[in-house]
Amino acid sequence: MSTDVAVIGAGIIGCATALQLARDGASVTVYDRSGIAAGASGRNNGLIEHPYDAATESLYEHSVELLGEVLGEGFPRDPVGTLLLAQDAAQAQSIAAAHRRFPSLEPRLLDPAATRAAEPLLAEGFWGCMLRTGYPVMPREATEAFAQRAREAGVRFLLGAPVELVRERGQVVAVRAGEAQQRAGDVLAATGAELGTLLGDLVPDGVVRALWGVIVSVTLPERPRHPLIEGALASAHGSGDVEVEAPFTLLDSPSWLAVGSTMLEGQRPDPELWSARLLARGARFVPSIARAQVRDVLVCARPRSFDNRPLLGRVPGQQRLWLAGGHGGRGMSTGPASALLIARAILSGDDESIPPALSARRLSDR
Numbered sequence: 612m613s614t615d616v617a618v619i620g621a622g623i624i625g626c627a628t629a630l631q632l633a634r635d636g637a638s639v640t641v642y643d644r645s646g647i648a649a650g651a652s653g654r655n656n657g658l659i660e661h662p663y664d665a666a667t668e669s670l671y672e673h674s675v676e677l678l679g680e681v682l683g684e685g686f687p688r689d690p691v692g693t694l695l696l697a698q699d700a701a702q703a704q705s706i707a708a709a710h711r712r713f714p715s716l717e718p719r720l721l722d723p724a725a726t727r728a729a730e731p732l733l734a735e736g737f738w739g740c741m742l743r744t745g746y747p748v749m750p751r752e753a754t755e756a757f758a759q760r761a762r763e764a765g766v767r768f769l770l771g772a773p774v775e776l777v778r779e780r781g782q783v784v785a786v787r788a789g790e791a792q793q794r795a796g797d798v799l800a801a802t803g804a805e806l807g808t809l810l811g812d813l814v815p816d817g818v819v820r821a822l823w824g825v826i827v828s829v830t831l832p833e834r835p836r837h838p839l840i841e842g843a844l845a846s847a848h849g850s851g852d853v854e855v856e857a858p859f860t861l862l863d864s865p866s867w868l869a870v871g872s873t874m875l876e877g878q879r880p881d882p883e884l885w886s887a888r889l890l891a892r893g894a895r896f897v898p899s900i901a902r903a904q905v906r907d908v909l910v911c912a913r914p915r916s917f918d919n920r921p922l923l924g925r926v927p928g929q930q931r932l933w934l935a936g937g938h939g940g941r942g943m944s945t946g947p948a949s950a951l952l953i954a955r956a957i958l959s960g961d962d963e964s965i966p967p968a969l970s971a972r973r974l975s976d977r
């Protein structure tokens with residue numbers, strides 16, 4: 612059996628890329644070890660949010676359009692407004708100033724009275740900065756919607772077996788899923804936080820690392836009006852270097868109301884330990900979290916690249932092997948547009964049109 616393009620990984624990146632490839636006439640097979648949205652794409656906060664990075668801003672804007680097209684009525688027409696929380700006026704001013712780099716966010720500084728008026732669940736005393744971003748979606752449903760469109764465009768899904776790459780004279784030419792082997796014209800690696808495991812010695816160590824997120828799904832007497840994000844996390848916007856291991860966020864998606872989220876490197880974190888810490892910290896911001904009913908605790912890895920930006924393009928030294936990954940904590944918000952870039956590169960056989968800040972050519976410099 613053979614296929615034009617074998618896509619490995621049925622997360623938002625793999626499913627959205629498969630859709631685009633099939634629309635452009637390729638015969639495509641998507642493989643996943645588990646199922647559609649089995650990784651981060653089914654277990655995240657579902658907030659379509661500005662990436663606060665000039666290199667990926669246009670990916671976000673384009674992804675908002677693509678999500679709107681694929682989800683239709685299921686995608687909000689306007690952003691709900693994201694509220695960044697600061698301890699004092701100086702921190703709030705510096706957060707607002709940093710976000711003025713992106714005029715579309717229309718940052719608005721709020722004093723403590725205005726902050727509480729915007730979000731009555733908050734404890735007193737916080738300053739705020741309101742940003743024009745934040746479209747809540749159900750992450751699993753969003754990914755499945757891309758997969759469904761892809762099926763309708765003729766894409767085959769082979770789920771339930773881990774995939775390995777098959778090489779001939781050093782070049783990847785086929786994939787092996789369980790016992791079955793399939794030759795492919797091109798192969799796309801879109802395995803999220805496990806990109807390095809799949810690609811092995813074809814890429815430098817640590818190209819994409821797991822940044823572990825623990826999120827606590829809760830029930831509160833009242834739901835927040837806006838996504839709430841602690842200033843320590845907001846200050847890291849763009850760089851991705853968060854000094855606090857468990858910054859407070861309270862994000863309300865149609866799937867779950869989530870207190871979160873950790874930013875942890877290394878081993879998979881202990882959910883019980885971290886959920887207790889997240890709830891204790893969260894109660895300082897939103898007092899009713901102290902009485903929250905816990906529904907579930909989710910642990911999942913963000914696929915974070917070495918420089919916190921997506922990696923798109925040909926794997927160095929390979930003719931027909933491509934990669935798309937490293938979207939970190941913004942893959943739902945930027946991934947659909949990344950998918951278009953990588954699909955076009957695969958079909959043209961040339962990744963020159965991928966902007967240098969996002970190109971896999973960055974790997975050759977490492």
Ligand SMILES: Cc1cc2nc3c(=O)[nH]c(=O)nc-3n(C[C@H](O)[C@H](O)[C@H](O)COP(=O)(O)OP(=O)(O)OC[C@H]3O[C@@H](n4cnc5c(N)ncnc54)[C@H](O)[C@@H]3O)c2cc1C
Pocket residue numbers: 619620621622623624625642643644645646647648649650651652653654655656657658659660772773774775801802803804805809823824825826872911912913914935936937938939940941942943944945946
């Ligand atoms: C706690 C948390 C909260 C987040 N919140 C947000 C948010 O609010 N907004 C936002 O935009 N982003 C958010 N993200 C980030 C977002 O979830 C990811 O960037 C995005 O889902 C990555 O998509 P992906 O397709 O690259 O990877 P994944 O969704 O992880 O997909 C990879 C797939 O590859 C499969 N796979 C792996 N290895 C193999 C193999 N060898 N063979 C076959 N299949 C394999 C896996 O089963 C998986 O299905 C969050 C992430 C986390 C962890």
